[in-house]
Amino acid sequence: MLSFDLYRQPSAPGVYLMKDTAGTVLYVGKAKDLRKRLRSYLQAGGDGRAQIRFLLERADRVETIVTDTEKEALLLENTLIKEHRPRYNIELRDDKTFISLRLDLNEEFPAFEMVRRVRADGARYFGPFTSASAVRDTLKEIHRVFPLRRYPMARCRRRSRPCLFHQVGQCSAPCHGLISRAGYRALVDGAIALLEGREAEVVGLLRRRMAEESAALHYEAAARLRDQVRAIEQTVERQKAIRYGAADQDVIGLHRVGGEVEIAVLFFRQGRLAGRRSYNLDWLVEEDRLLEEFLLRYYGRDVPVPDEVLLPLPIEGAAALTDWLSERRGRRVRLLAPRRGERVELLALAARNAEESWRERGSRSEAREELLEDLRRRLHLSRLPRRMECFDISTLQGRSTVGSMTVIVNGEPATAEYRHFRLRTIAGTDDYAALREVLGRRLKRGVAEQSLPDFILIDGGRGQLGVLGALLEELGLAGAIDAAGIAKSRVRANVRGKVVERSEERFFLPGRSNPVLLPHGSPALFLLERLRDEAHRFAVAYHRKLRGRDQEASALTAIPGVGPQRRKALLRHFGSIGRLRAATFEELRATPGLPEVVAQQLYRHFHDTAGADVPKA
Numbered sequence: 001m002l003s004f005d006l007y008r009q010p011s012a013p014g015v016y017l018m019k020d021t022a023g024t025v026l027y028v029g030k031a032k033d034l035r036k037r038l039r040s041y042l043q044a045g046g047d048g049r050a051q052i053r054f055l056l057e058r059a060d061r062v063e064t065i066v067t068d069t070e071k072e073a074l075l076l077e078n079t080l081i082k083e084h085r086p087r088y089n090i091e092l093r094d095d096k097t098f099i100s101l102r103l104d105l106n107e108e109f110p111a112f113e114m115v116r117r118v119r120a121d122g123a124r125y126f127g128p129f130t131s132a133s134a135v136r137d138t139l140k141e142i143h144r145v146f147p148l149r150r151y152p153m154a155r156c157r158r159r160s161r162p163c164l165f166h167q168v169g170q171c172s173a174p175c176h177g178l179i180s181r182a183g184y185r186a187l188v189d190g191a192i193a194l195l196e197g198r199e200a201e202v203v204g205l206l207r208r209r210m211a212e213e214s215a216a217l218h219y220e221a222a223a224r225l226r227d228q229v230r231a232i233e234q235t236v237e238r239q240k241a242i243r244y245g246a247a248d249q250d251v252i253g254l255h256r257v258g259g260e261v262e263i264a265v266l267f268f269r270q271g272r273l274a275g276r277r278s279y280n281l282d283w284l285v286e287e288d289r290l291l292e293e294f295l296l297r298y299y300g301r302d303v304p305v306p307d308e309v310l311l312p313l314p315i316e317g318a319a320a321l322t323d324w325l326s327e328r329r330g331r332r333v334r335l336l337a338p339r340r341g342e343r344v345e346l347l348a349l350a351a352r353n354a355e356e357s358w359r360e361r362g363s364r365s366e367a368r369e370e371l372l373e374d375l376r377r378r379l380h381l382s383r384l385p386r387r388m389e390c391f392d393i394s395t396l397q398g399r400s401t402v403g404s405m406t407v408i409v410n411g412e413p414a415t416a417e418y419r420h421f422r423l424r425t426i427a428g429t430d431d432y433a434a435l436r437e438v439l440g441r442r443l444k445r446g447v448a449e450q451s452l453p454d455f456i457l458i459d460g461g462r463g464q465l466g467v468l469g470a471l472l473e474e475l476g477l478a479g480a481i482d483a484a485g486i487a488k489s490r491v492r493a494n495v496r497g498k499v500v501e502r503s504e505e506r507f508f509l510p511g512r513s514n515p516v517l518l519p520h521g522s523p524a525l526f527l528l529e530r531l532r533d534e535a536h537r538f539a540v541a542y543h544r545k546l547r548g549r550d551q552e553a554s555a556l557t558a559i560p561g562v563g564p565q566r567r568k569a570l571l572r573h574f575g576s577i578g579r580l581r582a583a584t585f586e587e588l589r590a591t592p593g594l595p596e597v598v599a600q601q602l603y604r605h606f607h608d609t610a611g612a613d614v615p616k617a
Contacts, residue, residue, distance in 0.1 A: 002059035009035040013073045014066040018059040025084040030077035071320040100127030109174040111149045117302040126195045146191040147172045248306035253350025264354035278357035288315045305329040311337045368411035375524045381482040385455035390531045392459040394539035403438035404539035420542045461487040561598040581606045
């Protein structure tokens with residue numbers, strides 16, 4: 001039970017860490033006044049929130065770190081949460097990444113590209129978009145009106161003639177000099193104006209150009225401009241929506257039920273509702289503190305930061321959050337908790353969306369409970385398999401053997417929990433020994449951290465399941481974790497090799513001689529197949545990555561003066577073997593810690609200039 005001397009705590013901004021008896025960080029928080037914030041926990045027992053009671057019962061002590069300002073405390077809190085991943089802090093389980101359009105105006109002929117990370121690189125970003133198909137639809141409309149290039153310039157310039165998009169009037173072919181830089185920049189400006197919602201300005205500009213072309217008897221050019229105007233007007237007609245001002249806004253809605261809080265984020269871009277995301281959180285702390293922590297975790301990812309963030313209630317750390325968000329965006333951001341006007345109507349809309357999202361989540365949660373219960377019954381499990389883990393081994397001729405673990409929590413993939421294992425003790429091809437090492441490392445860590453799965457699925461039959469069973473007995477976990485092995489379906493082919501019969505997936509259970517067959521097409525079978533397929537994909541992807549690294553390193557083994565440490569240093573400096581191969585002699589000479597004679601050997605090796613003169617310095 002948490003106990004501390006309140007009056008020895010500092011009355012200053014800073015961060016506090018709640019730890020259990022083993023020293024594990026359970027919760028990280030920040031406060032403008034640490035003593036005042038910690039006092040609230042001593043009074044929290046009567047607020048009815050079970051999660052707070054559980055936290056205080058498990059916590060043993062509090063450690064504080066004082067900072068000079070509240071903003072420093074905010075940044076330190078974010079760093080510590082990422083480092084320790086405390087159990088009682090907010091975890092945004094939405095693993096969907098945002099899609100945006102990036103346009104680098106520093107390029108000679110800029111082009112749009114779809115990205116999932118928004119970086120502070122000086123480029124313009126537009127979004128977020130709700131899906132990749134929404135982005136493609138937007139780009140399709142843009143290229144109909146403003147024929148910007150589609151592919152990298154270097155790739156296009158290698159072609160003998162412009163691409164097919166130029167033939168259909170959707171690319172201006174700057175790669176072949178068919179448009180001037182100024183003319184291309186006019187297209188870029190028009191595309192930006194269209195994305196920013198300034199359609200009237202774009203239409204007016206195109207109409208003036210159309211009149212000029214018509215007056216000059218350039219009827220084909222005038223017709224193309226006429227078609228562009230029609231395309232814009234059709235797009236605007238389809239996208240009509242109520243406008244609430246020109247500022248980009250994220251509007252936060254909040255709906256509280258029992259011990260849960262549903263938060264919805266509405267994205268308004270240039271006055272139009274562009275999309276929505278929702279998050280389900282445990283109600284652990286006061287609403288304003290929960291909202292503040294949500295904003296920190298949400299905008300701490302690679303997401304677009306808007307001009308304004310509308311909040312349903314004021315928060316204590318608004319000033320520090322405003323400074324932090326403004327730094328991330330590169331210009332001023334406002335955090336507002338309005339009480340009247342159009343913005344209040346937006347907040348009401350966001351709150352309704354949060355409530356609706358909670359209702360939808362509730363129906364999905366009931367369906368997942370039914371699915372887990374069906375799985376428990378069909379596989380004769382001792383408990384609901386709320387946390388399921390699947391393990392797979394990948395190897396190629398005994399080299400770079402790796403293991404993978406994929407996780408499903410409450411019927412949904414938990415990608416943040418996926419893990420790779422590089423084998424430490426196994427040499428050669430021994431899948432059983434490799435599986436034992438991987439399972440042993442996972443289970444021993446789980447015992448130490450008190451974090452074990454309810455159910456383990458092994459990609460394999462009785463032999464692999466026997467390895468797991470023996471290990472559970474050895475660690476005293478028999479009966480504490482349910483297990484099964486999934487064997488691939490059998491295929492019978494005719495003499496020509498064509499499949500004539502495919503059996504169902506077979507599930508082997510401990511103590512049962514006959515496998516269990518789940519109904520074909522059932523949700524339970526689909527869930528377990530998905531878990532198994534993810535484990536296989538995850539293992540193979542990691543295995544290929546390691547093989548690629550080994551192949552890159554082996555390309556340097558024959559070069560005199562390049563040993564293991566220097567190979568690592570070279571690959572770290574250049575990033576890949578391809579960049580090292582393309583490096584000039586001057587770039588090699590400038591590599592830190594690389595003698596000139598070794599630089600000469602590298603240059604000769606990659607440029608096949610044995611016996612020839614190396615370029616002069």
